[in-house]
Amino acid sequence: MKGWHRVLIGIAIVILGLSSSGCMRTIAAVLDIPAGKPGTKIKMNVMVPMRDGVRLATDLYMPFKDGQYPVVLTRIPYGTDGDMYKILGRYFARQGYIFIAQDVRGIENSEGDWYPLIYEIEDGKDTTEWIKKQPWYNGKIGMWGVSYFGYTQWETALDNPDVTCMCPTFTSGNMFQMVINGGALEYIMVEGWLDSMEAQVTDGEWKPDWETGYYNPPMRDAIPIDMDDIRQNPKKYTAIALLEHPGDLLGQAPGDFTPYYKTVSAPAFMISGWFDQFEQPQLDDFTAIRREGKGDARRSRLVVGPWTHGIPSNKDAEGSKLKGPRMFFQENLRWYDYWLKGIQNGVADDAPVKIFIMGENVWRDEQEWPLARTQYTNYYIHSDGTAARFPGGGGTLSLVAPEGDEPTDDYAYDPKNPMPTKGGTFQPFTGIPAGSFDQTEYMSRPDVLLYVTEPLKTGVEVTGRISVTLYASSSALDTDFTAMLIDVHPDGRHMYIQDGAIRARFREGYQTMKPLEPGKVYKYTIDLWSTSNYFLPGHRIALEISSSNYPQYNRNTNGGGIGGIQNIVVANQKIFHTKDYPTHITLPVIPR
Template sequence: MRRTFVLALTAAILGITAACGAAEETPKLQKSLHMVPMRDGTRLSTVVYQPADQKGPLPVIFIRGPYGKLPQQAAAGMCARGYVVVSQDVRGRFDSEGNDAIVFHNGGWSERRDGHDSINWITEQEWSDDNIASWGGSALGITQNMQAVDAPPALKAQWVMVAFSDMYSQGSYQGGALRQSLMKTWLKKHKFDPRSLETFLAHPKYDEFWEEVNPEARAADVHAPGIYFGGWYDIFLQGTLNSFETIHNHGGDGARGNCRLIVGPYAHGGFTELTYPENSAIPNAPQAGDALRYFDHFIKGIDNGVENDQPVHYYVMGDPEDNTAPGNFWRSADNWPPPSQLTPFYFHQNHQLSQAPPTTDGSLEYQYDPENPVPTVGGQNLFLDRGPKDQRKIESRDDVLLFTTDTLTEPVEVSGRIRATLFVSSDCPDTDFTVKLSDVYPDGRSMLVTDGILRARHRIGFDREDFLKPGEVYELTVDLWSTSLIFNRGHKIRIAVSSSNNPRFDTNPNTGSPIRADDKTRVATNKLYLSPTHPSHVTLPIFTAPATTGK
């Protein structure tokens, strides 16, 4: 959600100069500034770039964000293709009036509808032909998801990269635990009104406040089709997948059946411990992810083959250090998730991970001390080290339980949503449980693939709190989000279970009191059950069906 990241995406995806044609000069643009009035009288600073050499009303690419307006150079490639570009500072940011609290609550379908009001303003301008596409990544993608619900009919297409579709579960409280580093650091770094964070902290449960920023639940009211572009290690991965899945399959007329999904081995920024082949780079992503090509079809009606593209294109990761390893290619498919066999891998007393369920009673326990949490090492982060990082330095801790398969004799492809079912007890009224999936390389490195967390008080629902009774056994499900990876022969699959991942998530004090109500903490003794009646396990979606393979 950083400005530099957004500008990098602009260059990589639109190919700013390439979009103008390799032999063409950057087109001359006519630039104008406007203060666009919203329904409550607040005016938002908006820049309009028009191609100076094209007359008559033109289709519009509309961009809204909190990082400043799009520079002229970035707009040039779009204008060269016959579009007017409109870029706007959201409420309370830079030259726009109003207050930016509460962030992302001003541009959707609630009391303040800045996105809708701005689209209507565009249609009233003489340079607009009433056909509008939206574009942007990260925060500029989130604003699109918000304004797409019940949008004016002039919005005809979207290009949304790395954006959440449910601010509670994907942006703020994953598994009911605050995404501490992401939310606190982002809001502070970009100097948002402190009331945004204060309000988020005051709503730890899913309620009406969060319903206003859950476009995923309003997919049927989205009529503009979109390309949803994401990364396996991105902070909003599941939002990208869910946006496509809900709108493509259950969206309104126009959007349903016309969306595209592109997912590669990307994070919200770079990572260094593994380097995937050149074919994975964003400029080499499948043509179906080309924003301007997609807009040309849905905005201008150009017959350019978009209608023949398969809807889904995702990168199947493999061992990038072994040229003979399977994986590291783009696959095309008709939908997401792909066909798979949901296969349980059970945890055993001897720390084995296998498809054989336990036959004898067993359990393992550890002590979780909120004053000494497991530190974050890699994963779907923004301001922390991100991506696939070696977990060995934290796997040796006493408060981490490991379960590892035997060395694989054949490759195993995992593509889809991953969930862990834990049977647990605790001597505290509330605690957290974390689960990590790692790819163990032949040299011993344990490379993080994906992970998740669940705050026990929210095990039944994020809109309620149900506390634990000491000694009672509870079943709970930890969502690890999704991936597509082939575990190569000679590798191992590993699961790590613990109760903290800080500062990615805030630590649970284990007291049962409202989180952050005071500084009191308790050490929790948490027990994981491994028996025929309480078979803790992770369910992996093992890919089963053939699919079209791209480059």
Template sequence: MNKKILALVLSSVVIFASGITVGIIYLSSTRYRYIPSLDWSFPQNCTFHQDYVSVPYMIPMRDGVGLATNVHIPRDIDQPLPIVLFRTPYNKNGINPEGLVSKGYIVVSQDTRGFHESDGEKGFPFAHDQMDGHDTLRWLEKQPWSDKKIGTQGGSALGITQYLMGPNAPTSLKCQTPVVGTPDLFKAMFEGGELRYELLVPWMQATGYSENTILSAITNDTLTSVWDPVRIVNDFEQVNTASLHFGGWYDIFAQDTIDGFMGYQYEGGLLAKGTAKLIMGPWRHGNFYGGPTGEIEFPNQNIEIATYAQDAVIQKWLKNDPTLWDQYPTVLYYVMSSIDYNSDELGNHWSQSDSWPIPINVTSLFLASTGDPHSGSLSDISVDSAPSEILYDPGNPTDTIGGNNLVLAAGTYDQTSLESREDVLLFETSDLLEPVTVVGKTNITFYFSSNCTDTDITVKLTDVYPDGRSMLICDSILRLRYRNGISSGELMTPGTIYEITIQLPSTTYVFNEAHKIRLAISGSNYPRYFANPNTGEPIWQNTTYYIAENTFYSNSTHPSVISLPTPEYTSLMPFVF
């Protein structure tokens, strides 16, 4: 991997660390003082700071492996206190405890297995984190300074470790705040059955996984038992903790965050069901404290929401203070839109709901060719039209520009430079006579054939501005061998017409008057996704590649259609901070 990409990854994977603590060490006569109310003394190997004391531990797991752990305790502790736990592969010393300690919490940061100062082997990514998370909770609840109320926090990989420790956790786990994580690592890494190359491979390389482990993750591209330890979507009923799920519409785990919320809120155990909340903002991975999301900096981001919301969770569930928690609705989401025109245009504000998904209508727009070999129309009437054909050459894949990326530039970007390619097929509405609001998942049903036994279809939903820019809203992919599900692959018969459905991830967006809704179709979006060689061979094992001739049909027999989730804009309930 080239050095520039590696440097970008290294900067990306640590963005959720709270900043390395550079504290003043105070040598004091209280260094080893005995605390009668706890029947405990600060140990000799502790480090005193102005307001807290850091105590290093090697917490034993059930298999004898020790995990390096920092316990940061308020210096004036005189009674057991609630604990906020961070489990991270990015170095426990990067967690700054000062803010939480000043609010009366003990802060615990731990290197996950095989990382930094912890013992053990990394193994398959996150495979030990459920067991290790539970063992850590059980150790913490037994300590004299613990009041047996524990909450977890952290984002990205730290969000994943939280999800994995959720099912069957000890009762001391009272609340969780997974920020931009996923409850299903397989689904996150193989979207639509295709490898999210830009996410998985550079991340594993940057975090020190062996080539054999990377190869194992890549080549296990079918949902088998290998992935069982790193997905909890079949175990939500075993979760019994309150939660706040925090994500962004252009984050790498955008849909995963929503899936996690819905699993806890509607399928969780007695103490989880009905006690989850969801916040989705106009953010990419790591910028929920403000700034541009690609080529747009959305207004009214209310960046303080990240800190306040996380405080709300632990105040409510660790300190029994619901004041801040009760101010947040069950679902809080930002409705995006264009920002270059007059202030009377709709969108770019926060809305609230008691549930997700919100009630919607479905607007169906049918695809039709119009004589241009690379463009067609979207309209509410199905008409007979000629098939549309494009070639997909794995040796010259369509580039990634924007989207829900980790390493590459993420967010909304103008797609017109890609849309002029001959291997991109466009369908769009006429100029909108009134705004169209989209909230939720969009389904696209194609009738499709190929000369190959396997290939990919990529789709992008864009907002075409009056000046011609085509700004990316969301995108997805389908590896055709997994058109019937991800548990087993089924190759196509060349020339056979198949009905397939691709589901775009959830979004919230207002297409304003005089704009157009555009659907862009191609065979690749690289390196966001692995470029399918079209040979039907197992992933990473092809020795050659084929050029796919892909045909899309839209007529009375084969009505290809995009189904938009379109609530009435006036039905959206605004939220005021």
């Protein structure tokens, strides 16, 4: 979650950094936002006490004129001493807000021990209680932040009526859903981020391990994690070990927000990206808070653009690097002005959903998510057993279900030689960019199956959640299957749209691990999350099936929980597409 931070800092230096030269009017002109009134009072490192006596370093940026003002609060694990927060603080103060930036515990000047997630509910609540006692507080608290300090908004708003509104961007209250995909660990995110936080806290060097990432713990049923024990004894637990069994975290804050939407009363303005690591969890946040939230929380809004994790900017799709940042700053300010100042600025009349349709590269307002007019359409795979042969393989994709028997498509998955990650829906790191990239170079691998439609005579819009129903057998006791939706361009490029995975031991849910019976055909459901893409006429829709995508997902050793990560087994996989085993991808087609 820290990679976005470097991106935003760079943009801040170029655009917002002008403020250090007294150029706030220039910034306002660039971003098409009001410049506000000059003058800011700043109080750095005010030590705010928590219920257990730990004090958190808190910076206040206040309008120059004394008085009571609405508050915009952000709680951050990356340190608040940088220029970016000084710039943001002065900006919000000029708009008539008190901007409060707080280091979470164990970070920079805050006391206590750093440990991800576990203290944020109580510390957030204690911070709002402190704000309520201050003479400058006018009764309204908004929250702001991206990624982890979008997550701290959800945790602070849990059963907390003092949070008036929030703007969680590229984030979710459901960290669990973000880091686990079908039982497979989002290794690139977890390893990269945890290592970066360790380097920050210890002043060490960022050295993520991209060379191993194997998975083969013993089979066992879920055992709920004792969160109170972690809070009291954080050094007993490593964060990555807690993710070994997804069922251990189900239904528990701080990892799983599912039981708690009904306690939230703050309306949220959510910004997400089709290639963001939080994309599907954030879409689920939106539907849940609109359905279950208290009062005005059901008036939450959602914007989804063609963005990866970080500042909302995509020059290729939007035509300008500034369109996304302008929307980000403009819409956040409008949201605060409406909910915290009562300004009638049109927010009440805005559509609840705004999405970017890739392919056509246009924005469109919608009244709900998922779209009520969606037609869920099955595209079935077929082949003569040569889907692994590229180019010239016999894998096809069509609306016609198999009517009889067809040869299986077979391949061997070797954990020592996984399919490399190239683009995707995750946090980008140095050398491993996220987003839509051409997959053609990997289509000729013997462990990659490809199924494609005929060139489309008319365009097809796919907007919503995608799933693959897969019938497969394996020679292993445990293995993974992966699926990827691809837009094949007339020039031969195979452009990534979305992907997902299933870890076989979790095929029946996260509570119980079950080994495979080698050679037996099982039904798997692979969740590819959501997208909005218009497959243009002349393009082809394609489905890629394999068993790895590394380092996006950690790699299954196929050992079935026996022998640890040293037990690396080659798995022989068979993919079925017959009348009895009709493997298919279900696409959310929007009629036109």
